[in-house]
Amino acid sequence: MREITYAEAIREAMTLEMRRDPDVFFFGEDIGLYGGAFGVSVGMFEEFGEERVRDTPISEAVLVGAAAGAAVTGTRPIVEIQFSDFITIGMDQLVNQAAKMRYMFGGRAQVPMVLRTPAGSGTGAAAQHSQSLEAWYAHVPGLKLVIPSTPYDAKGLLISAIRDNNPVVFMEQKLLYRRKGEVPEESYTVPLSKSDVKREGRDLTIVTYGRMVPTCIEIADEMSAKDGVEIEIVDPRTLRPLDAEPIIASAKKTGRVLIVHEAVQFGGYGGEIAAIIADSEAFYYLDAPIRRLGGLDIPIPYNPELERNAVPTPERIRETIQGLLA
Amino acid sequence: MATKQQTKRPPELTKEKLSDIYLKMLQTRNFEEKVAYFFSRGMVHGTTHLCAGQEASAIGACANLDESDLITSTHRGHGHCIGKGININRMMSELLGKADGYCKGKGGSMHIADLTRGNLGANGIVGGGLPIAVGAAMTLKLKKKDNIVVCFFGDGAINEGSFHESVNLASIWKLPVIFICENNQYAMSMSAKRSMNIDDLSVRASSYGIPGKTIDGNDFLEVYHAVKEAKAYAKTNGPMLLISNTYRFKGHSKSDANKYRTKEEIEEWKALDPIPRLRAWLEEEKILTATELDGIEKQAHEDIEAAVEYASNSPDPSVDTILEDVYAD
């Protein structure tokens, strides 16, 4: 099959949906001729014109709120927030408006919008351009939250997100943008709220998402070849609403669980996964305490070696796995 | 400030239409009085923000709109709801948290919305509605609809960043939005005078290269004319900013000792009450007789009593509904 990058897969999803549905349109900072800060939307302005691919001023609050306002009145906007860190400025509109309208209005409104935004460290951009704030969104009922780990998932999940009738936060992984994978040319969907077993194994479960998925798969393959250890990797893909069943099933099967994410560990999404497993019948099958490996309790530093060590490194992941298996 | 109504009466303001407008202003006043009574007796929980005194602004603006025009409202939104043609029984039900309220009892006073009639909802966040109004206007543009959005907000909201971001975005995209700042002189206890270094808030329009105008928001006809003009303007040229000067007769929310304003000031504004002003004009112009006007007043009173009756007899929502309506299918 044809291989394209994660960024291209995202562009393809938006493009196909915009060709299919005239109600879908796209706006954000520098997404037009410039093609977006990470080049995700290159060529879309040329194809769809400035009515449907709109460059905006630097005004995150109104961008997020306008997406909600457009969505609640019958269109399907995609809004790009240039770096996920800047959501702080649009947070009121996301949390107090978009996420609340349906419930607060007694189920009589729907807000079919997608907020796309690049997240994560590893680009040398330091503390204000490198965060992974998914726990914030995951904490808000009414929002959906998707973090794809492969180009295939990125395309199929984004198409589902655009067709979904709820506000969906779609956190893209900067370090995966240039990564290639097999992606069909035609339109297809990957359903939201369906966890995916990315690698099967019997000895230990890693629950991870986003850019830590390929890292963990590499480690698992390596350990399989070297030590004959078989690690199962479960990728929730949609963090909200979560499909917990495959995670619980895997924990039951292997009896050992490691949760890995780049986001700061304290108060992070991994704590919820650990609690869900501990609260389930999988608890009785555990052979070891559930372990979490998240980012250190620091802002992301600038120096490349400091930055690399701020989030789970392959070395730390390997060590933690070995500790769990011992 | 002029105490006399402008006398120019456009032909579309028929006797019938003006009767309806007068009725809606009175329904709003009576609704607010009733809610104030409920709160003083502790008969409802939560909080509410009453717009008594500001009826001409809300009803006068909405009198220019039809069902497919859109509005975004504020925490002080009961007049906007009535102006936009809401069913008052179900509005009262929502206030009492009942199952057949507009939000099935999940929203309350601060979140009443009636999407079927273009009312995109009140808002508990000061300045929260402005970006939504901009987005709604984007829909109108994308779908090539010949409607407008009226975005109501207060003199407090005009100092939120969302005001600046929203008006700017609407201005560059020439979106059909009328931004109406209902300047009731106070944001809770903070006066407009103390919170801004300008007297005439409409000058802010010039920062965005759009027209701005300050009007007597207690003069129904002046509000009506200004919004009529703004509507025609917005459809072809883009947004406009109107500052509707008015005053709230009640406290900020259910509890308010009025420490931040004087009795004299309140009395001065009460002399400018928009409801008797409209009545006087309707009589002077011989549009409605005193008997007809008395009839409308009686009608408004009965409508609110009926709404209370309706809402009191409505069922509370079942606790089984608590998890419903978080996500759409």
Ligand SMILES: Cc1ncc(C[n+]2csc(CCOP(=O)(O)OP(=O)(O)O)c2C)c(N)n1
């Ligand atoms: C973002 C935000 N800040 C503060 C409040 C608390 N609050 C509610 S209404 C209000 C005053 C708003 O003043 P204004 O915009 O003039 O509207 P008014 O109440 O006068 O109608 C305040 C401070 C809030 N609800 N939202």
Ligand SMILES: [Mg+2]
């Ligand atoms: Mg005010």
